[in-house]
Amino acid sequence: MVDPRAYEAMAQPIVGIRDPYFLELMSEIQSGLRDVFGTRNENTFVVPAGGSGAMECAIANFVRPGSKFAIFAAGHFADRMTVMAKRQGANVVRLEKPWGEVFVAEEATAFLERERPEVIGFVQAETSTGAYQSGRAIAPAARKLGALVIADCVTSLGAMPVELDAVGIDVAFSCSQKGLSCPAGLSPISVSPKAWEWLEKRPEEPSSWYLDLRLMSKYFEAPHVYHHTPSPPLYYAMHQALAVIEEEGLKARWERHRQASERLITGLVRLGFEPLVKKPEDRIWHMTTVVPPSKVNEAKLRENLLTKYNIEVAGGLGQLTSKILRIGTMGPLATSESVDFLLDSLQASI
Amino acid sequence: MVDPRAYEAMAQPIVGIRDPYFLELMSEIQSGLRDVFGTRNENTFVVPAGGSGAMECAIANFVRPGSKFAIFAAGHFADRMTVMAKRQGANVVRLEKPWGEVFVAEEATAFLERERPEVIGFVQAETSTGAYQSGRAIAPAARKLGALVIADCVTSLGAMPVELDAVGIDVAFSCSQKGLSCPAGLSPISVSPKAWEWLEKRPEEPSSWYLDLRLMSKYFEAPHVYHHTPSPPLYYAMHQALAVIEEEGLKARWERHRQASERLITGLVRLGFEPLVKKPEDRIWHMTTVVPPSKVNEAKLRENLLTKYNIEVAGGLGQLTSKILRIGTMGPLATSESVDFLLDSLQASI
Numbered sequence: 119m120v121d122p123r124a125y126e127a128m129a130q131p132i133v134g135i136r137d138p139y140f141l142e143l144m145s146e147i148q149s150g151l152r153d154v155f156g157t158r159n160e161n162t163f164v165v166p167a168g169g170s171g172a173m174e175c176a177i178a179n180f181v182r183p184g185s186k187f188a189i190f191a192a193g194h195f196a197d198r199m200t201v202m203a204k205r206q207g208a209n210v211v212r213l214e215k216p217w218g219e220v221f222v223a224e225e226a227t228a229f230l231e232r233e234r235p236e237v238i239g240f241v242q243a244e245t246s247t248g249a250y251q252s253g254r255a256i257a258p259a260a261r262k263l264g265a266l267v268i269a270d271c272v273t274s275l276g277a278m279p280v281e282l283d284a285v286g287i288d289v290a291f292s293c294s295q296k297g298l299s300c301p302a303g304l305s306p307i308s309v310s311p312k313a314w315e316w317l318e319k320r321p322e323e324p325s326s327w328y329l330d331l332r333l334m335s336k337y338f339e340a341p342h343v344y345h346h347t348p349s350p351p352l353y354y355a356m357h358q359a360l361a362v363i364e365e366e367g368l369k370a371r372w373e374r375h376r377q378a379s380e381r382l383i384t385g386l387v388r389l390g391f392e393p394l395v396k397k398p399e400d401r402i403w404h405m406t407t408v409v410p411p412s413k414v415n416e417a418k419l420r421e422n423l424l425t426k427y428n429i430e431v432a433g434g435l436g437q438l439t440s441k442i443l444r445i446g447t448m449g450p451l452a453t454s455e456s457v458d459f460l461l462d463s464l465q466a467s468i
Numbered sequence: 469m470v471d472p473r474a475y476e477a478m479a480q481p482i483v484g485i486r487d488p489y490f491l492e493l494m495s496e497i498q499s500g501l502r503d504v505f506g507t508r509n510e511n512t513f514v515v516p517a518g519g520s521g522a523m524e525c526a527i528a529n530f531v532r533p534g535s536k537f538a539i540f541a542a543g544h545f546a547d548r549m550t551v552m553a554k555r556q557g558a559n560v561v562r563l564e565k566p567w568g569e570v571f572v573a574e575e576a577t578a579f580l581e582r583e584r585p586e587v588i589g590f591v592q593a594e595t596s597t598g599a600y601q602s603g604r605a606i607a608p609a610a611r612k613l614g615a616l617v618i619a620d621c622v623t624s625l626g627a628m629p630v631e632l633d634a635v636g637i638d639v640a641f642s643c644s645q646k647g648l649s650c651p652a653g654l655s656p657i658s659v660s661p662k663a664w665e666w667l668e669k670r671p672e673e674p675s676s677w678y679l680d681l682r683l684m685s686k687y688f689e690a691p692h693v694y695h696h697t698p699s700p701p702l703y704y705a706m707h708q709a710l711a712v713i714e715e716e717g718l719k720a721r722w723e724r725h726r727q728a729s730e731r732l733i734t735g736l737v738r739l740g741f742e743p744l745v746k747k748p749e750d751r752i753w754h755m756t757t758v759v760p761p762s763k764v765n766e767a768k769l770r771e772n773l774l775t776k777y778n779i780e781v782a783g784g785l786g787q788l789t790s791k792i793l794r795i796g797t798m799g800p801l802a803t804s805e806s807v808d809f810l811l812d813s814l815q816a817s818i
Binding site for chain 1: 469470475478479482483484487516517518519520521523524528548551552555556643645651652653654673674675676677678679694695696697698699700701702705780785
């Protein structure tokens, strides 16, 4: 759900891409993004594309042809990262676990010490499974070996802890339409000083010009050299959404999402649904994945919810297609009232 | 200037990416784009990125590593296409002319017969110079040699003739924020059946996953397989902007732009400005480029117009920096009233 204030913001007049007002707004967006990312990275800005475009931006800039890229794979978006890295000509090695599980420090360390990759990638909040992997079990071991750490924060940003600097993540990307409660189309990215230095020394240019971070960054710093034309309404929406987050307070927002999740899971279990992610601490707070009771037709249930109650619940992706429900309670929806309305509607629909 | 109806459209509620309403709207956008592109190409849809992202999409899909790509270069955006093609590993050959000129059939044919490229690229409306190259002097010769024809229609679409099928253009891309009068961020693309067939047979995958046309197209046709998350407000705006064009009538809209251009040029010449593009038939109708009288400080003039009259006029790009004004009279601005207001403001500012 898009925050009502983000909607309203899009009605603001469109100005030129170097209009002083627009540049000030851009600078405030960058500052707000540093807060939600939990970082002091100067190179924090927005990619003019959706979340998968930001994933490709991270991969195309930091995964060189022939380099060894280690992926922690337990879901659809880790697979997407794999495909993208292979297209960049990387030597991809994967540590795999069943979908819905997260990696622990021992197995991560053993894998990384065995493979000694130049770059590693993991998914902090795997939207396809509902599993949350903070990165604390992975990043320290990777950094110790001198590898750059890339994290997919598409679903975590703005709704639960991301904490790049504390965890030790070098390159993080996200999207606008999940934890930030904006419309899709503009994607945050943040790069550590160490990774930026690596990028400055990279011998060959990335295959993508549009997603070349070195070129892109020149627009975000004075004198704001033209690279692409930004989409003002999407900037206005993100600016307002970040103000909404700042007003509530990031930690209060996280706690609201956590409480809504707890209430939702309790209610779902009571109705006979089984959480896909077993341990509570491994669950994404605002995107809950459950296996419906065996008597329930998942597709029909989702259709009922949409047509009768105007509630859109997602189904599974990839190997979880038709097997699970994915229930988002993000931003304005992470309240007891919304959760109870959803649970009542579910009860009446099964 | 964004059409007021496109602004209003963005306030519509955001729905899911496979919501029947959204899919219907998408299909109407595709149909409207076919009309403005002047094509019956089934594969006509929108790239989830800005105009340069759409350029990269065309290049990354149709310019293979090692293939010979011939570019007609007389401006900044032909140079951008060159850089992108080199990053894809292509063997780029260029026919160059001074910025502001267009290519004639004899020189185009001689160049193509000499080089025998697999793909060719030209810029239909070169925003950096104000020159319009319909493609009629280039495309027939290229097709005769079996080459695919890529055209940058970023600035032409929606405001003056594009006519893919009549000219013989295989792959055309554009943007939303110029002739279509939408906000930036969503970019039309159209691919001929011949080029699509070529794509289906392409032996290696393009380096980009996000801009892979074969993957992207699956979202636009049933069963609408998830590839990227579209940005609903940008779709709503484009849907409405295309309705505005259809109501006015495409040819009437072209004629309105042509008349505004004629009025603007006449007035500018009277004030001592000199058109950069010499021949009237080679000029973009809605983006006029002029050299100011020698006594005029170009940067100061633009600043005056912005601060005193709220009129934004662009300066030159690349080798034309500080040398010309680029004056847009697109969409709602292509009227006698707007042109006269601009001319009066200019006269008072020089």
